[in-house]
Amino acid sequence: MKYHHHGYVSHDPRIQPAAGAGIDRPEDPPDRVDVLIVGAGPAGMIAAAQLSQFPGVVTRIVDRRSSRLEIGLADGMQKRSLETFEAFGFARRLMAEACHVTETLFWKPDPDNPANIVRVSRVDEDPQGVSEFPHLTVNHARVLDYFAEFMERAPTRMKPDYGLEFKSLSVAPEGSHPVTVTLAHTAGERAGQERVVRARYVLGCDGAHSSVRKAIGRTLHGESSNHAWGVMDLLANTDFPDIRTKCAIQSESDGNILLIPREGGFLFRLYVDLGEVAPTHDGAIRRTPVEQIIERAQRILRPYTLNVRHVAWHSVYEVGHRLCERFDDVPPDLVGTRAPRVFIAGDASHTHSAKAGQGTNASMQDGFNLGWKLGHVLEGRSPESLLATYSAERQAIGRNLIDEDRKWATQMAKGADAFASHAEFEQAYLRITEFAQGFMTQYAPSMITAPAKHQALATKLLVGKRFWSAEVMRVADANRQHLGHQARADGRWRIYVFADSARAGDESPTAALGRWLDESPESPLRGHTPADIDENAWFDVKVIYQQDHTNVDIGRVPRAFRPEVGPYRLTDLENVYAALPEDDIFARRGIDRRGAIVVVRPDQYVANVLPLEAMSDLAAFIQAFALRQR
CATH class of the missing domain: 3.40.30.20 (Phenol hydroxylase, C-terminal dimerisation domain)
Known part of the structure; x- marks a missing residue:
């Protein structure tokens, strides 16, 4: 960290002097902003954090929640994300509170008693040494807290504007602030009141059911696998010996479990295979009681016992792989002739299974990719044509992620008898390592990435x-x-x-x-x-x-x-x-x-x-x- 070059600093040097939009920053979003970010999840917060370093850019991030996220649904922070966190200055602090995943253990039916499971092998989490950083598990709400701290200490003194929900937008063909956004207060004395904000650019990071995506006419295309999983964060007593280690567990007839140890020394997550569901189930599987998921987990873990004391959170989902055709609002017939004004990122633009930890991790790379580009264009460093590279780069990566995730999800859903040998299952896991850790991304040649001539x-x-x-x-x-x-x-x-x-x-x-x-x-x-x-x-x-x-x-x-x-x-x-x-x-x-x-x-x-x-x-x-x- 470099400081003192502007004069002696006696306070926390991580707190940068306020500048530009950070001087006398108004409590409420102004009527005109340069960038409006909708959704204070991983994609939105990292984009806001990056833009907080551009004092001349007026950025506001709104979220319909009344306050910070308390229970994060994502828990796996891959090595590529840790490399990114290092750039924002909090990788080491997060590592101190997180659970470090160093090995994966494989369990399968005991050949002598197939009703029970037995440990058969273990693999290093990073056998190729692709990064100096570890794979962590931690409540991703803590990651959002660190981004919020970074933003508030930045020159722009940015912080999320909670209690504001996106309602609609329209894009004018010209004008300095062509995007008109209607927001509504969701809490407090002004609940239900609407207000209008005009922006140069809008970024929708408002989840898989994104209203911003719908407002620009984009659609997620893809399909579900008709295979359901129950996921639970548990505090429990068990005699299962590897409860604090990542495990891939295959049972003979009750399905599979992916066990993920969590931070703090006691909490762990179970992804429990609930099996195939009929295409016409009409969402009934998603109403599976948590008691039923626990009972399934107890059967898979035999001969070990699982005595659940507290369920911190649970859900049921079907593996789905969906992707938008573009991550911005430019119509196909106008690509290359006009700059985008509205963008989507994270789950608003791509969805995939939870078990490879790509939802949060890939979403943050979306926001990081776009954040600096918006800053450069708005500060006059780069031409507006730079913004077209966002959709081109990240949509291609989204497609690759879904292709790889589909393979991974298929492997995880197979029964033990579907593999010729256990070694085949283990090799399938190892082949997915680069994808899961976040290192498959390779951007194609463009105005900011040269051909690899040398x-x-x-x-x-x-x-x-x-x-x-x-x-x-x-x-x-x-x-x-x-x-x-x-x-x-x-x-x-x-x-x-x-x-x-x-x-x-x-x-x-x-x-x-x-x-x-x-x-x-x-x-x-x-x-x-x-x-x-x-x-x-x-x-x-x-x-x-x-x-x-x-x-x-x-x-x-x-x-x-x-x-x-x-x-x-x-x-x-x-x-x-x-x-x-x-x-x-x-x-x-x-x-x-x-x-x-x-x-x-x-x-x-x-x-x-x-x-x-x-x-x-x-x-x-x-x-x-x-x-x-x-």
């Missing part, structure tokens, strides 16, 4: 996929740091310069690139950053040398990697790194010893990989999405 220069930092962090040494103070953890959710693009083998200050491609970044009018630091703000305010540039940190003379490092910041023009020395001799990032991430430029988007996805000498290609790529400022 991928050979960084073979494990794949263009279109998330930036895979690794440890380095910060030269200035000899502190080991995860390189990716230095990127905050501040809306900045990242340019990582992996140096060639020359030493700092020697004439080399790295030195030439440093001069170009510092001096050329085509450089993002000069041509695409306003002159009256910090030179690294919009593009964060870091260099990583191949030498040991004791052999990097920081005084000879090009000035572009040592920017001057704040009103006192203080030199920032914390953007210069060195490879660790015993765990070399160049070897670990497949980076060519000739060096490479790795460009990373504000939402942590690799946008381009280029040779050090490719300054003109870097300039052309940036010009596609960044408006000139000088």
